[in-house]
Amino acid sequence: MSNPVFFAPAGSLDQVEPAGLVTVDGAEARHAVTVKRLSPGEGVDLVDEQGTRVIGEVESSDSGELVVRALKIVREPSPSPRLILVQALAKGDRDEQAIESATELGIDGVIPWQSDRSIVRWRGDRAVKALAKWRSVVRAATKQSRRARTPEVEDVLDSAGLARRIAQGGAAFILHEDAATSLASQLGDVAALEGDVLLIVGPEGGISPAEVAAFEAAGARMALLGPHVLRSSSAGPAALVVASTVLGRW
Template identity: 60%
Template structure:
């Protein structure tokens, strides 16, 4: 069984090597000690959420700190072809369910999308709170999945902003029930290959809201360079389409 994972702040593991003792404090340490009941002698992993992972043994568990002797410190490279889920805002926390599951399945970044037909609206103070909630959701999901990387939650985009992101991406795919070509065939035809010496490639997977992506948005995104793709023979919920696409894309692109 893999070790439980706890997150340190970005950069906290810099300079830490085998044999040294790292002290985790704050909320993560309290969670480890009071909720997970971690005690001295147990093995744990500490990661900074940006690829660095310390695997070691707890030497002391206090009320507000966890001291871990490092056995190994490693760095996990990010995939050469990165997947970004563009998730339309949806009611009933379906958008949060989508990004949670997609994080567990390996998504690299998520973009909240204020689509024309989105019932939920991020405005004013709500926008900042909602964005922070998404960050909390992906962090918790990454911890549950014992990932070394916490996916980036990018700023909320309207359709105009998304069009710009599509134009800048290596590939953008609109998951649409009226598409003629399957997602698998679209990805295989694209021949996305990164040899590690160049900048990583980025693929946007675009999921609409409950009412679907409007024809005007499909046209606008297509004009910016996006292509449409069919994900299976049935219409999936907004909370299901993204994670399903991550699974298929990860297989086709050799990420799994």
């Protein structure tokens, strides 16, 4: 079984060497000691959320501090191309389900999308709280899945903003039931791409024709995910599985 993962303070792993000690305090230490009940000699991983992982064992622990002795340091490179889930805001927390599962499956970034047909609307204070909630969901899923790198959750975009994001380069795929060719067959063209690969998932009511036209004009392609119509909560994770397989991540 893999070691449990805890987040180390920013910068605390930069200079760690094998046999060195790393101290974690605060909420992470309390979780390790009071919830996980880790004791000296048990295995544990510390990550900085930027790709550095210290594989170690507990040296000492109490309610306010966890001290870990490093056994091995792993620097995980940033993946290229990055896979980015563009998730339309959806009702019933289905959008949060999507980003949670996508994080567990290996997504590299998330863009909240206020689409024309999204029933949920992020405005004012609600937008600030909702974005913070998405980032919290992604961070918790990063820890649960024992990842060393937390996906970035970008600021929410409307459809015009998403079209501009698509036009910046990389590749973008509109997951759409009317597409003529599969996502898998089109992904082979981007295996050597250094930019981002955007996987665009619409809301419950679908992506409007005007949005499809704008995104295609910016450089996106329509892609068929499979023979069935998926919910907004499952389409993104399913697309990520396909992309991870075709691009050789899995």
